[in-house]
Amino acid sequence: MRLVATMLLWLVTTLLLAVAVPAMWAQRNVVSEDGYAAFSASAAEDPQLQSAMAAELASQIISFAADNGYTLDREMVRRGTVAYTGSAGFPGQFGQANRIAHRWMFTDSVQREAGTDRWFIDIAPMLNDPSIGALLGEIDLDVPQTLTVPITVPETTGLHPGRLRQVSTWGPWITVGTTILTGVFALLTLAASRSRGKALAALGVSALLVGAAGWAGLEVARGYVNDALNRTTGDIRVIADVVVGHAEDSLHRWFNLTLAAGAALVVFGVLVALLGGLRRRDA
Structure with a gap:
């Protein structure tokens, strides 16, 4: 027995x-917002992610400038974003920018802020970095407090804001x-x-x-x-x-x-x- x-x-x-x-x-x-930000920051030390993020930031800067009536030289912008994502400050800012993605999944606050069910990452903190701001400052472009980029859509993933709220609880x-x-x-x-x-x-x-x-x-x-x-x-x-x-x-x-x-x-x-x-x- x-x-x-x-x-x-x-x-x-x-x-x-x-x-x-x-x-x-x-x-x-993952569940902890601070932990996820730190986790994202450590992932941002990967050169492959830095290269992809530089390309994405360049595209967003050019698109943002075009929406405001400016035409930017893509190669010049890309050099600036590559220098930025390779800097020591980028991982921490990438981690902070990912907080909006975390809130999207673990709360419903992003749905109220963005007015949509799409999954976003906020790149405004990165565009407000002095190295990036210098590019935009030359043409007198002010970056808004929030500039979100869609990651996925619920039609194909089944994800929606606040889906994991119970997990965080x-x-x-x-x-x-x-x-x-x-x-x-x-x-x-x-x-x-x-x-x-x-x-x-x-x-x-x-x-x-x-x-x-x-x-x-x-x-x-x-x-x-x-x-x-x-x-x-x-x-x-x-x-x-x-x-x-x-x-x-x-x-x-x-x-x-x-x-x-x-x-x-x-x-x-x-x-x-x-x-x-x-x-x-x-x-």
């Missing part, structure tokens, strides 16, 4: 850990709850087991299973993500692809840490079990 209880507790611990690890990553990097509770429950059930597994060493090794196996399952899940999810990315085009498609790739790399690191912790726990558990066996034999 004790063995059955231990196995059941171990299984529940494994399932909870499988929820807790990606939930902690998502809460830190319940996500932190789920993350904290599953993390605490994982620790509680791990301790219960240790308490119920006749051998602490074997129980520790079994918990290490749990972490190994979760890490391996995470890697496999990412491979499966990539196909669905690619389908969603294919609904965007041009430079925005490249930018989105880099951000998604950055998310995958980050998740891989989390799962690698889970695997490493699991392996360490297995080794520690085996050592504890061996030492316990030696003590019993000497006694």
Whole structure:
């Protein structure tokens, strides 16, 4: 009976850990607005994203100028935007600009501000950077406080403002709850087991299973993500692809840490079990 209880507790611990690890990553990097801004800023250090963003900014500047009756030299503008996206200040401003995309998904405030269901990123903070502002200042063009660029449309993605509002509400509770429950059930597994060493090794196996399952899940999810990315085009498609790739790399690191912790726990558990066996034999 004790063995059955231990196995059941171990299984529940494994399932909870499988929820807790990606939930902690998502809460830190996606659900949290500040976390998402920091995550976007780190993705903006990628040269491929910088190149695509330079092209997108150049197009938006030329279009903005044309709407105000000015014709700009594309090559001159592109040189300016390339210099800007390669600067040390760009990643932070890209992260701040992505806040509107986060609010679009996790609140309904952007719908009221923009009056539309399309998904936008606000590039006004970037155009107001001194290096970009110098280009526009030469022709006396003032950038508005908000200048949004559409990313996707709900007809093809099923997304709409505030779609993940419940996630932002319940996500932190789920993350904290599953993390605490994982620790509680791990301790219960240790308490119920006749051998602490074997129980520790079994918990290490749990972490190994979760890490391996995470890697496999990412491979499966990539196909669905690619389908969603294919609904965007041009430079925005490249930018989105880099951000998604950055998310995958980050998740891989989390799962690698889970695997490493699991392996360490297995080794520690085996050592504890061996030492316990030696003590019993000497006694």
